[in-house]
Amino acid sequence: MKLLCLSNGHGEDTIALRILQALQQRPSCPDIAALPIVGEGHVYTAHDIPIAGSVRAMPSGGFVYMDGRQLLRDLQGGLLRLTQTQLQTVRAWAKAGAFILAVGDIVPLLFAWSSGASYAFVGTAKSEYYLRDEKGLLPRRSWFERLESWSGSVYLPWERWLMQHPRCRAVFPRDRLTALILKRWAIPTFDVGNPMMDGLDPVGLDFGLNVDTSAETRIDSRSLTFVLLPGSRSPEAYENWQLILQAVATLVPVFQWQKLVFLAALAPSLDLAQFQQAATAFGWRSSGASSSHPYQTLSQLHARLLLVPSGFNDCLHQADFAIAMAGTATEQFVGLGKPAFILSGRGPQFTPAFAEAQTRLLGTSVTLVNSPAEIVPAVQTLLQTPDRLQLIAANGRNRMGTSGAADRIADSLITLLNTGNSCIKKNIN
CATH class of the missing domain: 3.40.50.2000 (Glycogen Phosphorylase B;)
Structure with missing residues (x-):
């Protein structure tokens, strides 16, 4: 079995790496490769994860959605040609029977869906906390900002459609509140924590503080x-x-x-x-x-x-x-x-x-x-x-959340790959 991991940014690459390293510790680990949609994937190559296909650093650094000028610079830098080449790579892996793991936002999720293969999604970019807390919707300053919650979730209907698709086998939101909201729809949602909190153990550098770290x-x-x-x-x-x-x-x-x-x-x-x-x-x-x-x-x-x-x-x-x-x-x-x-x-x-x-x-x-x-x-x-x-x-x-999410995601993925079911029946809470 093969697994191709898609990610779109330095932070997403790091999160994806933790999951891939956790997968490598499993006895039934698939053949793994990564395709960073943004940047050159140095995080992967530094840890011996092979890169599939073409990669290139864009002028925006991945923040095209924050500034239209950044998008223009990326287009001038060859973004369209790079995207076309990367889509071809993903589809080639899908034809070879690979499972696709998308880490980030709608961009790798779209890539995964367009491949024709089965896929899972680790949503790092969006959280219901942007719109609400445990007590309800947050007060916003303008009607336009209040409009952000129009669809009932921080994930918009077309994003939820991609997560509801029969080939989407698992969705791993970044926090429990987001998982609870997504479960209102027919989305195979797993509340296993946020891999962002993994790998943060100190190594014991002495800064001369000599105080408790609590x-x-x-x-x-x-x-x-x-x-x-x-x-x-x-x-x-x-x-x-x-x-x-x-x-x-x-x-x-x-x-x-x-x-x-x-x-x-x-x-x-x-x-x-x-x-x-x-x-x-x-x-x-x-x-x-x-x-x-x-x-x-x-x-x-x-x-x-x-x-x-x-x-x-x-x-x-x-x-x-x-x-x-x-x-x-x-x-x-x-x-x-x-x-x-x-x-x-x-x-x-x-x-x-x-x-x-x-x-x-x-x-x-x-x-x-x-x-x-x-x-x-x-x-x-x-x-x-x-x-x-x-x-x-x-x-x-x-x-x-607490540490250990990468291991829990890896366990879920191994179960998916080994059983071949359309989804895991039992969500992890």
Whole structure:
């Protein structure tokens, strides 16, 4: 048996990789290949997952739906020809008897449906939390925004049709609320959790904090640790970094009686020198390099700034708060039960619209600030209401789920492939 995995973005590639690696641990694992619809699939090749067909990095980085200009740039960059070639690849795999696993949004789902093969869908992009919480529909500012809930679900009728199709064997939504809503229709829905929360165990980097990492007990009057999340795509991450440094600059003089530590969790693909140069322009000075630590340390008054290009998990676990301009990374931090303060930038990803939508997705766990100067009162307000931290911890874990979802999805897929049934009768709850 063969399995072809389709994904459309760096975050989706990472989630898909976790599922594929879990499949590889099963004794009856099918022959696996991946086709990243967006980008070149470095996440796959770095872990020896073969790439099927043609791939290419597009100018938009996969955010064509956020800006019409990005779509135009992608079209000029050969998007139509690439799409045609990739569709041919998927159909060739289907004719060879492959099962298709689509990870992401409607784009890989459409690819899977058009192949003619049986398929499953891992929905990473949409959640009912964008429209509602457990109490009901969220209040929206305009009639146009309220129109988003017109069809009864965040998934539109044509998306639900693709998930209801007889060849669609399983749908894995990202959270329980979304699963409950989709079960109103004849969709083979499985509530097994969110693979985004897998693979986040810390490796034990020593940042010199020497404190408990529990979200409920970490925050006290003596020290505050922030993780800084500027995003992973160039050049947007460098522009986001400037805004984050402005926010940090407002915190340092106000919290002068406390130990402040800022952990900048930076994607390894980004240029570390650009982050260091920008920090230097804000008054941060190098504290000297050490070959024993995989990060750079800078200091200013009573505060330390650590530039960490390969310690993402440890940064998330050891921080009290996040100052964030990222998608997946912010959601993962919140999923650990911790609060995040988010700023909006110029995009193409972290625009004001994206930031506002993230506040609906993550609820009370995130605070949207309109400018870097608003970080200070937002942090002070949260410190003065410690009971809210317990609510934030419960909210984040509820919305993002527990770890182990990739294994549970892999088990479901193996059952599908081994039985050959049109669907698994018993949904996993």
